[in-house]
Amino acid sequence: MNTPTLSLTRRRFLTSAALAGGAALLPRAAGAAALRRPPVARIEPVTETLWGEQITDPYRWLENDKDRDRAPFMRGQDAYARQVLGGYPDRPRLLERIAAMSGDVTQVVYPKPAGSIRFLQKRTAGASSYRIVAHYPDGHEQVLADPATFAATGSTAAITWWVPSPSGRFVAFGVALAGSENAVGHVVEVAGARLLAERIVDAQYAAAAWLPDDSGFFYNRFAGRPAGSADFYNDRSLWLHHVGTAQAADRRIMAAGMDAGVPMAAISSPEMQVGIGSDHVALLVRDGYVRSFAIYLARRDAVLAGTATWRRICGADEGVADFALSGDTLYVISNKQAANGALLAIDAATGTLASACTLTPAGTTVLDELNAGRDGTFVTVNDGGEQSLFFQPGSGPMRPVALPYSGWVQSVAVNPADGAALIRITSWLQPGTIFAIDARTTTTTNTGLQQRPAIDLSPYEYHRIVATVRDGTRVPISIVRRKGPIAAAPCLVHAYGAYQWPSQPVFDARGIAFLEAGGIIATAHVRGGGEYGRAWHEGGKQATKPNTWRDLIDCCETLIAQGHTSKRQLAIVGGSAGGIAVGRAMTERPDLFAAVISKVGMSNPLRAEFEPNGQPNVPEFGSIKDAAGFRALKAMDSYHAVNDGVRYPAVLLTTSSNDARVAPHNAAKMAARLQAADPRGTALLRIDFDGGHDMNDLSKAKSDAEYADDFAFILATTKGR
Secondary structure, three states: OOOOOEEEOOOOOOOOOOOOOOHHHOOOOOOOOOOOOOOOOOOOOEEEEEOOEEEEEOOHHHHOOOOOOHHHHHHHHHHHHHHHHHOOOOHHHHHHHHHHHHOOOOEEEEEEEEOOEEEEEEEOOOOOEOEEEEEOOOOOEEEEEOHHHHOOOOOOEEEEEEEEOOOOOEEEEEEEEOOOOOOEEEEEEOHHHEEOOOOEOOOOOOOOEEOOOOOEEEEEEOOOOOOOOOOOOOOOEEEEEEOOOOHHHOEEEEOOOOOOOOOOOOOEEEEEEEOEOOOEEEEEEEEOOOOOEEEEEEEHHHHHHOOOOOEEEEOOOOOEEEEEEEOOEEEEEEOOOOOOOEEEEEEOOOOOOOOOEEEEOOOOOEEEEEEEEOOEEEEEEEEOOEEEEEEEEOOOOOEEOOOOOOEEEEEEEEOOOOOOEEEEEEEOOEEEEEEEEEOOOOEEEEOOOOOOOOOOOOOEEEEEEEEEOOOOOEEEEEEEEEOOOOOOOOEEEEOOOEOOEOOOOOOOHHHHHHHHOOOEEEEEOOEOEOOOHHHHHHOOOHHHOHHHHHHHHHHHHHHHHOOOOOHHHEEEEEEOOHHHHHHHHHHHOOOOOOEEEEEOOOOOHHHHHHOOOOHHHHHHHOOOOOHHHHHHHHHOOOOOOOOOOOOOOEEEEEEEOOOOOOOOHHHHHHHHHHHHHOOOOOEEEEEEOOOOOOHHHHEHHHHHHHHHHHHHHHHHHHHHO
């Protein structure tokens, strides 16, 4: 790599231009205390030479949370944004309607059976947060964990992960405070809902896997570095915790350098899968967030005795996209030879990937996920984002599971005792429903655990169109709108396109408020996601990432051409990595959109490696340490693509103080740059000072308010464009 040279000009000044920054949209009755404009960021250029190219960053100082000007800038920006958003005339009505629909019925997500109990993550009607509940065969329920009991006064808490033990005797769960993901693990004994004394720190993404006898569980553990550290996500390790003991007594099972036969890098993350009815355990090692990983097998008794010899099944470069361990068989989805994936079976005691037996060859749809059952595995099949479900027995063909509609199979949880499963499915106009599955007959029964909301959905319809984008690729667009003739209307287009994760059909009760207001909600299934498997992902990552935002642009052009909307009524929204899609679509085609919303979005990928979550993202986006990676990152950096004097759409950027996955400076720098480049435009920065990356869905009140802000912003800007 070229060694970067820094020339730091220590100029502290405020631009003399008066930034209107949304003044045209200020409520007339804002009052004497109203802010006339957002605070102006000082300009302090930092220039680097990377691979022969000079890159000047005028707001690098916003990355330093200790800088004396940063907190006043962030507080002032948020105050101004909330003043503007709160003054939109549609917002009170929208918030009232959103709150009514989101709290209309009790919500149940991620059901998990164990023993004779169905464990639920449940939010009662009108409540703000989800609790863990045991639902017994006779219908009565017992609350096992309530996040409110862990929160400090005036703050919030959420349960971020939870797993019942195989017999249903215990539940392990993680609680994170103030919207962060820095979870502390706990164990509750189900009988009597007794919280045990142990506390397990650094358990952000624990991926807990219980031993068959309920005595303990394996979990993924962070290195314990301070929040905000550039290597915060690095050097994760795998540990074994025994119930009733202190964390200090936990035994480390795997870490970098611990076993020469299991190579791990700094960005590697090890997790364990304990097979159903199996004497083996499977160790997976994932680098970053790619959907491909190394797998090793060992006997469980040897692992517990500390004498395990790990047998390598595959490396991270061998195209295994998912796996499940059931009895003596390891099932894997392999897309090494076929991008859509073939289902293979490997003998857990002696087999290798080379000796695997093909159970289901690759087809036209994508084999997406596996969930181990008894004597087989459940297989989720993906077709452009819409899913179906099958059961693959140890021999013979896959059997389809009868689902009432195609949509998104959000969760599949198998009871180790009998192999029966609970699933939750949803679709664009089908609220989430929980079904029980008998694995032997693949019949489904509605459990009645989830009430259907009292929302009249009959006026609306879903249909899918296809955009033929500039390189000839056919990209699907999902549209939810009011029934009747097509007519141009305010249209909110979602896009993501990263990590091979598809944008799935999901019912969103809050979104009905936007449809009632005359809007259309669409999803552009852009490349970079997983709608069509590995090939779709590889068409929108690193050097091919421009396809992601150009697919979005071309999808929006198609919506206009077919009469669904117009430029003055068009809004796009993307969250997290989806910030790249919407940010670069906006900077490449600022004339095309009326409004853009980037929710905790990546705006400054050139600086991603210096964020806490930056290094695990290198496999997806690239590294400035090599020329090709630098060029890819620069191409996807919307902050550096902003040009002075250009009239940009109205922009709403959101971030949270406790976001470790996309650092808050992404939104802060983007807001400062847009406000300076387009002084007459609207660029709002909304900040949750008690929140994290995507935890608002676990707090009803916060999520309601955020939706009301988004929809009011879109309706105001599309009406006034």
